[in-house]
Amino acid sequence: MELDFSILFLVWPRLLDGAWVTVQLTAVVLALATPLAVLVAVLRNIGFALLAWPLGLVSATFRGVPPLLILFIAFFGLPAFGLKLSPFAAAVIAMTAYMAFYFGEVFRGALLAVPAGTVQAATALGLSPLRIFFRIRLPQAVPSAIPPYISHATEVLKGTALTAAISVPELSGTANQLFAVTFRPFEVLLAIALIYGVLDGMLLTVQHLAERRFGSKVWGR
Amino acid sequence: MTIDWALLAANWPRLWNGFLVTILLSAIVLAISTPIALLLALGRGSKRWWLAWPAGIYVNVLRALPALVILYFTFYALPQFNLPMAPLWAAVLGLTLASAAYLAEDIRSGLLAVGTGQWAAAKALGLSVPRTVLRVILPQAIPVILPPYVTRVIIIVKGTSLASIVAVSELTGEAFALTSITYRPFDFLLAAAALYLVLTGFLAALQALAEGWLARRTSRPRIVAGALGT
Numbered sequence: 395m396e397l398d399f400s401i402l403f404l405v406w407p408r409l410l411d412g413a414w415v416t417v418q419l420t421a422v423v424l425a426l427a428t429p430l431a432v433l434v435a436v437l438r439n440i441g442f443a444l445l446a447w448p449l450g451l452v453s454a455t456f457r458g459v460p461p462l463l464i465l466f467i468a469f470f471g472l473p474a475f476g477l478k479l480s481p482f483a484a485a486v487i488a489m490t491a492y493m494a495f496y497f498g499e500v501f502r503g504a505l506l507a508v509p510a511g512t513v514q515a516a517t518a519l520g521l522s523p524l525r526i527f528f529r530i531r532l533p534q535a536v537p538s539a540i541p542p543y544i545s546h547a548t549e550v551l552k553g554t555a556l557t558a559a560i561s562v563p564e565l566s567g568t569a570n571q572l573f574a575v576t577f578r579p580f581e582v583l584l585a586i587a588l589i590y591g592v593l594d595g596m597l598l599t600v601q602h603l604a605e606r607r608f609g610s611k612v613w614g615r
Numbered sequence: 616m617t618i619d620w621a622l623l624a625a626n627w628p629r630l631w632n633g634f635l636v637t638i639l640l641s642a643i644v645l646a647i648s649t650p651i652a653l654l655l656a657l658g659r660g661s662k663r664w665w666l667a668w669p670a671g672i673y674v675n676v677l678r679a680l681p682a683l684v685i686l687y688f689t690f691y692a693l694p695q696f697n698l699p700m701a702p703l704w705a706a707v708l709g710l711t712l713a714s715a716a717y718l719a720e721d722i723r724s725g726l727l728a729v730g731t732g733q734w735a736a737a738k739a740l741g742l743s744v745p746r747t748v749l750r751v752i753l754p755q756a757i758p759v760i761l762p763p764y765v766t767r768v769i770i771i772v773k774g775t776s777l778a779s780i781v782a783v784s785e786l787t788g789e790a791f792a793l794t795s796i797t798y799r800p801f802d803f804l805l806a807a808a809a810l811y812l813v814l815t816g817f818l819a820a821l822q823a824l825a826e827g828w829l830a831r832r833t834s835r836p837r838i839v840a841g842a843l844g845t
Contacts, residue, residue: 458769458815459808460776463787466794467804474800548679555681559780566683570691579691587680594679 401576402585412568413589419554426490431497439505453495462556464488469560485557504539537608544601618802626793633789634810641772644710652718677716685709690781706778714771721767725760758829765822769815
């Protein structure tokens with residue numbers, strides 16, 4: 395069978411629309427899940443068992459269930475509580491919920507890797523706990539968190555493809571609709587693979603810049 | 616909002632069948648992708664560029680794409696080349712292609728943890744490459760590979776839920792179908808979540824056991840390893 399890439403000129407605008415939804419969804423989920431993940435990591439870290447235990451259990455539950463199933467539960471289940479959600483909103487809620495725990499593990503590990511001596515020194519100097527966290531622990535945790543953070547961020551980007559299953563008009567869902575219109579799935583898939591590649595590349599560029607900015611100035615690097 | 620246990624019990628056989636399909640799908644995908652991943656990992660570390668380049672390109676391209684897009688390729692695009700596949704086999708092929716790429720990276724990091732001196736020593740002793748890999752490198756690399764390997768296995772098991780999108784009746788697919796038939800928003804999806812947790816929890820427990828066993832085994836002094844200066 396011969397390939398016909400000219401159909402891409404026809405469907406190009408729709409693929410761009412889909413890519414834009416993918417970018418928006420990725421950005422919103424990252425913006426919401428990152429601070430939540432820091433909160434989860436801190437709450438599991440402060441040595442208060444009554445909080446750490448249930449949070450650890452919830453975290454393990456969310457990380458033990460397929461993301462696709464969590465999307466379905468948010469999209470079909472939440473309306474039963476009277477929450478009428480658009481597919482995009484349901485996708486944001488579901489993805490934020492599980493990514494907060496995946497990112498939470500990243501930050502927890504990074505915070506644990508901060509040498510205890512620096513915190514003890516700061517305590518000895520009489521800094522307040524909040525100040526110690528934001529000025530001593532967090533800045534030292536950031537460099538070691540960057541590589542796993544970005545690799546999880548690409549998981550968010552790739553994970554947005556799942557939301558096609560709850561009819562979010564992102565890149566993969568748009569492609570799926572175009573299969574039926576064009577009868578040329580291969581050409582359409584090659585095009586969206588390229589777009590995903592470009593978006594992945596952008597995240598890796600961010601990692602490179604972030605490592606240059608934060609990597610060298612901090613203790614232990 | 617309560618769970619209708621009678622309805623759940625009545626439809627349990629379908630859910631259970633989906634669970635078994637999920638296990639079967641995971642097992643097939645892992646059984647095929649693990650040896651491929653080992654070959655990819657060895658290829659990437661090879662001095663021969665015609666082995667290292669294709670392996671590197673494969674691993675990096677496949678890991679850049681959403682697994683769903685890879686499944687779309689095997690399910691929707693292959694028939695375009697007169698290669699129609701049953702949903703289950705399209706899912707097996709797509710998930711295997713993706714899993715092999717991810718597993719290759721996990722295995723490669725373990726292989727890198729074995730010192731280059733081991734390769735040199737094996738070569739000096741006249742061992743063939745397959746023998747070196749199987750008898751010298753892998754036995755030392757497996758304890759390093761095992762934890763990330765099982766973590767990846769858990770991700771792959773969860774990833775089999777994507778097969779429901781290409782019409783495979785595995786656990787997520789069955790739970791979704793029962794949800795649409797019965798109009799019960801939560802029951803079957805939560806039951807499926809519980810079954811996934813059993814499966815992933817079992818794997819996590821297995822991981823902890825294996826790590827404990829390997830830690831005990833490798834902490835024992837071994838004459839051969841000592842003689843090679845490790």
